[in-house]
Amino acid sequence: MDERGRAWLERLRADGLTPEREARLRRELEADGSHGLPEAPDRPDYTPGVTVLPEVQDSAAAFGDLERLQALSPPTVPPIARLGSLDDLMARDNQREADGFPRKIRIGKLVKPGKGGRNKVVVVPTTVEDKFVHDPKFKEEGDGGEVGGSGPGEEGEVIGEQPVRPQDGDGGGAGPGQGEGAGHELESNAYDLGRILTEQFKLPNLKDKGKKRSLTRYTYDLTDRHRGFGQLLDKKATLRRIIETNVALGRLIPGEQADTSEFMVAPRDKTYRILSREKDFESQAVIFFLRDYSGSMSGKPTELVVSQHVMIYSWILYQYAGQVTSRFVLHDTEAKEVGDFYTYYNSRVAGGTKVASAFKLVNEIVARENLAQDYNIYVFHGTDGDDWDSEGKECLPELEKMMTYAARIGVTVAETSFGTSGRTEVEKYLKDSGLLESRRKQLRLDVMSENAEETRIIEGIKSLISE
């Protein structure tokens, strides 16, 4: 890997490179680290002999009498109960939009409900109450934070260590690209998340490519109901029929105590499940998720790209359940396909960047499997906009090739806040190529700052998939 990267860097240098750019590329290449899923991140590596501080209460307002004096823990609402009211909240939010106010329910917050359901992650609707308030943490991104302390210790002495991520139990948030233990649950959460997002978007340019019915594939299942005979008695349905019959016969008067021994049971009341042949439909759309996992993506850009892709993925999983196949591609200077979203989501960043490699791989897959004929193909690519192929010499041809079949290509650039806005290589060569205008129906670019908030991410998805 390093060998290849280095060879390529040499080549680039031969073609002429500004010194800053070379330094940057070199830094990216030489930063140590490898892809691959992080090992269990739950065990922070404490220094022997230093006190472990599980949590630090940094504000007087975090203390309350009921908790402190009477050990009454804050009440927890079962997440299921929260989901129950989700539809109401969504309806309210839609109404807000209709009334011309921005939506207020935020979603996609994954929390671990603590005891019992350890590591289980669910989607919970949340909101904030906006006010003018001072930002106490404007100086840092998370670190620093003065607080009181007591006991021995010289100035400068380390007195304790606190795990960065909350251990077992409460706390939330996933750490894409750095790994997070709760990945296995992703599909089921994604489903809930998708349900919410569905309210907001629809796949563009969906063409009827024919519901390709596969004659060879049938599944058999006890799905059909049949009255009178069958393989398995459906007790609930049968009881319902019996009650209907007896209400009709006047043997059961609603509201009064019924004598069930007096009930008549007709043979046709018995409802059975019967084994039936189910036709299996092939999916109509394939979605490629492409993520740049090069070294420069470390931290926020990855978080942003991945959370956007989580949302798209969740939404598609819900909206087009079973009708859509998702494929995942990661790339640095080389691209590879990974089997599941978990790996896609959690693989760590390292190495150099070559966007063309991913596009090329997608083109190869599509050609090899002849996907274009039967599927609508969507490609979503997330990057920080860095590309060693700075003029898109390799990338643009691949992109044009891709546009011969793809229904929509959505490129997300998460800009680092250090550079000047609008100056990333990917953005530049896409704009210069003129494709964004001439092929607007197919190609979309969304550039956001790496500090973008959730609402911005959703806006981004909208612009990527809008008609």
Add this chain to the structure above:
Amino acid sequence: MQLIDQHAKAIMEGCKERARDAGLRFDDESLEYVVTNRDLLELSPKVMIPTMYDYWVHDVEVLQGKGRYELYPHNPYETVINTRPAISFYNDNNPDWLNVMIFYHVIGHIDFFQNNLYFQHTWDDDFTGQALADKRAITKLRSEKGRWVDYVIEFARSLDNLVDYHGLLAERFRPRGVDFSARVDYYFDVFLQDEKKARISEYVKEMERFNEARRQSGEAGEDNFFKAVQSRYPEFRAMFEKARQPRDRRGRDVMRFLMEHSEFLNREENKWMKTVMEIVRNTSLYFQPQIRTKIMNEGWASYWHETLFMRDDRISGHEVDFARVNAAVTAMPRVGLNPYALGMRLFYFIEEAADKGRYSRSFLSLLDAGQRRRFDQSTGLGREYIFKVRENLNDFLFVSNFVEQDFVDRNGLFVADRVLDEKRMVWRWFVKSRDAGAYKQMVLDGLYHPPLVTVDTAATGADGLCLQHAFEGKPLVRDFVQNTMLGLEFLWGDKVQLETTEVKTIRKPDQKQPTLPGLAPTVEAPGEAEIEWQRIRYTMKDRKLSRSLV
């Protein structure tokens, strides 16, 4: 929610008697309820006020991120609420001895609510009753106006920290019976001091002259005095007339200003919105003192539960149980800020210092450390002194007046800070400073302090509503600006502008990583970040926000 049983109530009454004997003062009546987890579910979003109005946000998990404690008054899990009679909540199965301790703690809070002057505006009414009336009013409006009531609640709540609480206090504590004319006040308080920068001797001489004139010819003396003044300072009359324009505090209470001056709100069909805003405003004002006295209030309650429990004859045999629970509540954490512990220790410290007569000129002028240590006048006035403190101060004054080096040293306090060790996924906490000034600043920085956003009454008019944020070293949370201003535009009915200060560039200091394991672990505190500020104007018009440099 049901009342506690008679047995527990009897214990409570016994506690009240003993607390009164010790000098605490509070109403006779109080209500105690047993609460279940289910009750808490309903109560906690309503900040423990059972009759609080309904609002859909109460049903949603409110995301508490940036500035989380700034957002709504305080931690919702309080035991006592400041109502008449005071209501307190209990776990079902507390043993008697624990109830004794909790009751004393509760009585400490009730005493504080009913005597601390910052709460004065809450003394006249029972808030549960008020809240119930408000809740009904809102329910009724909701049945007429539907979802628009919730929008108005939302927009009003987004401004409910801009209600000029201190203006309300100033109103209440304007000294009475001091009836010097405005002219006299202006001459001595402003003109001589600020305009003329008179020296103290001159000032005293003028005062003498004034008193002399009054003595000689009573009321007319004042006129005579000012005739002399006028000849000496010909500009005095004009300046006085100018200063006499009533001082404009209106702009400090943004909510009130909207209610009084918004054309939109004062249209006949929109007047109901003002009812909603008034409710939200009053609710906020009711909570203001509570959030500003957290350390004192908890410290005071802890001081008294500890003091009174130890004396109580009914709990013998449970001293060890008490010690364990009490330690868990009032221990100083190794890292963290516990208001119970800090407040209680500070009260003990003040009591001792006052007992020794250390809040006196003779002590403060001592420079010799040994003499300072031995200084003891045995005044025996410590208790009396802390009662005065509980009556007159809030957290800010409590901490800034009384946290001193002796206190910090005695309790081994320090300011802790942390650096991230990314490889090992830990924060490393280290001792940053043992200096009392730094410690004080750290505590003060953590106190509730809403930004000072005021209406620029002069600029407001044709160009919409103009707001000014007085910069105090911190920017506003930017994510909240958009929605807050959206609400403002709705309530004002026209364009709204806000001038605020934001970070232009920030240069972070280099962070030094902690030393290798094996060596004595130390950390060098990172230096201060260099920040360049710029003044920004936000404009909200037709629900679109724009941002420009001033």
